[in-house]
Amino acid sequence: MQESNLVKLAAAAFVAAALSAPALAADTIKIGVAGPHTGDLAPYGLPSKDAAEMVVADVNAKGGINGKKVELMIADDQCKPEIATNVATKLVSEGVNLVLGHVCSGATKAALGIYKGAKIITISPSATNPPLTKSGEYPNFYRTIAPDDDQAMLAASFATDKLNAKKVAILHDKGDYGKGFADFAKEAIEKGGKAKVVMYEGIQPGAMDYSAVIQKLRKEGADVLIFGGYHPEASKLLSLMNKRKINVPFIGPDGIKGDGFLKIAGKDAEGVYATGPMDVSKYPLNAKAREEYKAKYGKEPGTFFDQAYAAMLAALNAVKVAGSTDYEALGKALKSSQVETTVGKIKFDAKGDAEGVGFAVYQVKNGAFAEVK
Amino acid sequence: MDFQYLFELLCGGVVKGSIYALIALGYTMVYGIIQLINFAHGEIYMIGAFVAFIVAGVLTLTGYSGLGILPLAALIAVIYAAAYGYTLEKIAYRPLRNAPRLSPLISAIGASIFLMNYVQLVQTPDFLPFPELVPDFEFLGDLTQFMSSVDVVILAVTTVTMIALTVLIKYTRIGKAMRATQQDMVMARLVGVNVDRVISATFIIGSVLAAIGGVLIASRTGQINSAIGFMAGIKAFTAAVLGGIGNIPGAVLGGLVLGVAETFGAGYISSAYEDVFAFGLLVLILILRPAGLLGKAVKQKV
Numbered sequence: 001m002q003e004s005n006l007v008k009l010a011a012a013a014f015v016a017a018a019l020s021a022p023a024l025a026a027d028t029i030k031i032g033v034a035g036p037h038t039g040d041l042a043p044y045g046l047p048s049k050d051a052a053e054m055v056v057a058d059v060n061a062k063g064g065i066n067g068k069k070v071e072l073m074i075a076d077d078q079c080k081p082e083i084a085t086n087v088a089t090k091l092v093s094e095g096v097n098l099v100l101g102h103v104c105s106g107a108t109k110a111a112l113g114i115y116k117g118a119k120i121i122t123i124s125p126s127a128t129n130p131p132l133t134k135s136g137e138y139p140n141f142y143r144t145i146a147p148d149d150d151q152a153m154l155a156a157s158f159a160t161d162k163l164n165a166k167k168v169a170i171l172h173d174k175g176d177y178g179k180g181f182a183d184f185a186k187e188a189i190e191k192g193g194k195a196k197v198v199m200y201e202g203i204q205p206g207a208m209d210y211s212a213v214i215q216k217l218r219k220e221g222a223d224v225l226i227f228g229g230y231h232p233e234a235s236k237l238l239s240l241m242n243k244r245k246i247n248v249p250f251i252g253p254d255g256i257k258g259d260g261f262l263k264i265a266g267k268d269a270e271g272v273y274a275t276g277p278m279d280v281s282k283y284p285l286n287a288k289a290r291e292e293y294k295a296k297y298g299k300e301p302g303t304f305f306d307q308a309y310a311a312m313l314a315a316l317n318a319v320k321v322a323g324s325t326d327y328e329a330l331g332k333a334l335k336s337s338q339v340e341t342t343v344g345k346i347k348f349d350a351k352g353d354a355e356g357v358g359f360a361v362y363q364v365k366n367g368a369f370a371e372v373k
Numbered sequence: 374m375d376f377q378y379l380f381e382l383l384c385g386g387v388v389k390g391s392i393y394a395l396i397a398l399g400y401t402m403v404y405g406i407i408q409l410i411n412f413a414h415g416e417i418y419m420i421g422a423f424v425a426f427i428v429a430g431v432l433t434l435t436g437y438s439g440l441g442i443l444p445l446a447a448l449i450a451v452i453y454a455a456a457y458g459y460t461l462e463k464i465a466y467r468p469l470r471n472a473p474r475l476s477p478l479i480s481a482i483g484a485s486i487f488l489m490n491y492v493q494l495v496q497t498p499d500f501l502p503f504p505e506l507v508p509d510f511e512f513l514g515d516l517t518q519f520m521s522s523v524d525v526v527i528l529a530v531t532t533v534t535m536i537a538l539t540v541l542i543k544y545t546r547i548g549k550a551m552r553a554t555q556q557d558m559v560m561a562r563l564v565g566v567n568v569d570r571v572i573s574a575t576f577i578i579g580s581v582l583a584a585i586g587g588v589l590i591a592s593r594t595g596q597i598n599s600a601i602g603f604m605a606g607i608k609a610f611t612a613a614v615l616g617g618i619g620n621i622p623g624a625v626l627g628g629l630v631l632g633v634a635e636t637f638g639a640g641y642i643s644s645a646y647e648d649v650f651a652f653g654l655l656v657l658i659l660i661l662r663p664a665g666l667l668g669k670a671v672k673q674k675v
Contacts, residue, residue, distance in 0.1 A: 039498050040598060174645060202645030206604050208392070208590050211385035212639035212647075218518070219378045232500045232596060239595035243521035264502045264596050 028071040029064075029319060031056070031312075032091040034084070034101030034111065035126075037076040040232065043260040045103045047301050048125050048308035049074060052100055054292060055312040065320050077102055081110035088114035096120060097325035098315050100308065105129035106176040112138045119327040121334070123315055125307035128254070129180050133352040140327070142334055142352040144311040144343060145304070148177070148253065151275045151359045152184030152228075155251050158273070158361050159224045160194040162372075163249055169199040169222035171213065171237070173229030181228035181253045198222050205233055214240050222248055230255045234272075235265035242268050249273060257362055257369055258303035269364045277343070278360045279371055280306050285313075286342040307357075310341035314348075377518075382640040383633065384519045390632020391531040395586040396609030397616070397624040398538065399579030405555045405619035406575050408474065412481040413461055414583055415606020416488035417454050419599065421584025422503070422591040423492060425450040429504050443506040443526075447588045451581050457488075458580025459573055467569070485606075492599040500598045503591040523593045534585060535625060538578070542621065547574055555619075611655050617668020626666055630654070 033052045035045030056070045064070060073096055077084040084107035091099060092114060099115060099122040102108040108127035115122045116138055123142045124132075130147040132138060159165045168189055172182035179202065186197050198220040203210055214237070217225060225248045227234055234256045241248070250272045252261075257276035262269050280286050289309050293301040317339040322329035338347045346354045362369040396418055403411045425446040432442050465484045469477040510522040520528075542548035553561040554571045562568050590605070591597045608631065616627025631651055638650030658666065 040500055042499070201643055204644070204647050206600070207647065208594060208601070208605055208608075209385070209389045210644070211389070212382055212636045213644045215378065215381045215385060216640055216644075219375065219381075232598075235500075235502075236594050236596060240521075240593070243517075243523055243593070245517050245521075260500070264500050266502050266595075268595065 028069050029325060030071050030073055030095060030097045031315065032073045032075055032096040032099040032101065034075045034077050034087050034091065034099060034107075035103035036079040036107075037074070039078040039080075041079040041104065041230065043258060044126065044255075044303050045076075045079070047303055047305035048100065048103060050293065050297065050301065051125075051289070051305050051308035052312050054289070054296070055309060055316065059316060065316055066323060070316065075101075077104075077107045077111070079104035079107050081106050084108070084111040085114060087111065092118040092120065098319070098330070099123070100125065100311055100315065102127065103304065104177065105132065105180070108132060108141075109176060112141055116140050121315070121318075121327065121330050123311040123334075125311045126304040129176050130184070136351065138352075139331070142311075142314075142348050142354070144307045144314065144341070144346065144354045144357060145254075145277060146357050146359055147353060148181045149184040151253055152181050153188045154359045154361065155181075155226055155253070155273075155275050156185045156188035156192065158275075158372075159226060159249075159251060160189060160192055162361075163224055165195050165224035165249075167198040167220065167222050167224075168195050169217050169220060169225045169248070170197055170201075171199075171225065171227050171229075172202055173205045173233050174202040175205070175229065177253075177255060178227075178229035181255075182226065183228075185226045185228070195224075203229075203233065203237075205229070210237055210240055211244070213237075214244055214246060217241075217248060218244075218246055224249050224251065226251045227256075228253055231258065231261035231264060235261060235268060238265055238268040238272065251275070251361075254303075254359075260303075262364065262367060262369075269367070272364045273372070274362050274364075274369065275359045276362050276369070277307065278358050280343045283342060283344055285340055289342050306342045310343040310346065310354075313341045314339050314346065314354075378640070381519055382636050384524070385640075386633035386636030387629060388520070388524045388527050388632070389636060390612075390629035391528060392586050392590055392605075392628075393609050393612040393632050394625040394628025395531050395534065395582050395589075396605060397612040397628045398535075398621065399583050400610050400613040401616070401618055401621060401624040402551075402575050402579050404613070405621070406551065406558075407466070407470075407477075407572060408619075409466060409477050410481065410610070410618075411466075411576075411579070412478075412606065412610075413465070413484035413488055414579065415602035415604075415609070416485050416492075417458055417461070417580045417602070418583040418587040418605050418609075419597070419602030420457055420488065420492065421450040421454040421580075421587035422597045422601065423496060423599075424453040424584075425588040425591065426501060426503055426597055429506060433504060440508060442504075443588075443592070446506065447585065450588050451584045454580040454584030454587075455577045458576040458583075462573055462576040467572075485602075489599055489602065496599065498599060500596050503595050503597050505595065506592045521593075523589075527589045527593065530585060530589060534582065538582070538621075541578070547571070551575060608651065611651060615655055615658055615665055617665030620665070620667045620669075623665055623667035630666070 036042050075087040077087045088111035103126045105127045128148040130149045170182050172178040252274045254276040257274035318330050318333035321333040321337045334348045346356045361372045399414045428446040428449045465480045507523045550566045550571045612627040612631045613624045616623030639647045
């Protein structure tokens, strides 16, 4: 009974798909844009959506690619793995050719298996979890941002070499992204041998209090705190630290390097270090894209805008070079064809990481992130 | 043995526990009187924090500043939360007063989801920076190691609130009526207690306590969003059960035990398992004392 219902359901879905398909027709290139567009992590996803829309408007105005218009399929995953799989299934069933996304590592990982099965290239502007490329498990995955271990190694060397830390405390939010960053930082510091990791712990995201962890931080005499996670927890930690008058330099990953963090942490953000993608404003394409964004939206573009813009350019370039949206041809084009983007001239290595992108350390000064030279 | 560290943790635990206790009181009072677990209680706490945020924002914009903001914001938050609590009871629970016990429970879960999403829609799903309403107390000096100025305010406010609650329940007319209703609702009605009014009052008092807790915690962590009520609600509910649900001193004791146990677990073992300690302790105590720390085992009436 149940089985026959399933069959009916599948048949209905198929018919529905078949009915809606002609409207879209086969003569557009369908690109999915998946990421958090609502919820508390939306500030990380919306800039990517804007970037995709800008690139596509530009390309379509010039007649599209290989004579075909580009069509965007916007999908909101709220950075939640369970929603991301639904989003991926929906995009695949609607015949997506290529996906820009997802934004959060956890959600990306959850969705990738589905894209892999359907042979759909996925380019993330922001998922920095290293195994996504390095494990070799997802040959369909590419990204225009450097992986976390690069970032964590930079954070670790910054702590020991620039801040001369001897005792490092490492905290993380137990998520894929935060713990990944923390693990690599710990490994890098232990390998470096210049400092000791005196504390390594996960904290409960969303908890109303972290005072025990903060007391421990003082007890262990840590002289630097490296935190892996997102801005709500980071600002909560900072707020509690400042109220207890604990002034330990705070280094976070790019998950806190954004306006969301500056807004919530307020004056607690002052002096905080964060690693983030290198300053790319020197590239002419980047300056142009940002100008256009400001003209259109009247504000500075947000986090991952550059990476998403670059991912979109790389994707469309690959489609053009490959002459189709065939999986194999696209993969080959991404790996072989250099393209001028908002994050510099890039192509992808055998594992899917972009060559020529990297990280720098920033510090909050007067309410804005400034690169530490 | 590092006694300073021990004492630091103890202070942190007591502060946290007193907030749990404040919210737990709302659960336990409502349960004591109508045997309902009011799952929307955590949302009232969240709404309290939101109202205080808005009031503080408006006051700051109008150039009003200083210590006066906190009491004023808290006062308006309390009034709002009381109104929400009262309305909630009227709409979601009163029509189900004589329904099977599961119905109001489901209604409570629905109300909780509704309120959370309502705030998300009319306000924002984002995190918001809660202003620092408590100034640094200079006189604390090195004592900030143990307790920041916000912590001192939290302890003072919760202590005063709990004393006021005790006086209210023990020595006032409405308190007497509440105790009578708790013992036997039918009998109380027979001797002329307006039971509906007593129940409304219970919801109002519980909501007031939750709103105070919300304002205090928000000014401590410096941020709020529409989902903060969920975890706070679960923890406070745990505290209420731990102490013996329906028992008012039990809720306070349960809150403190829970807060201190969590902080010690996090401080001495690992904060990654903070929630494990909290709920592990709950399981342990319920195995040893199924009615909770101070709860009395009641024979089920058949």
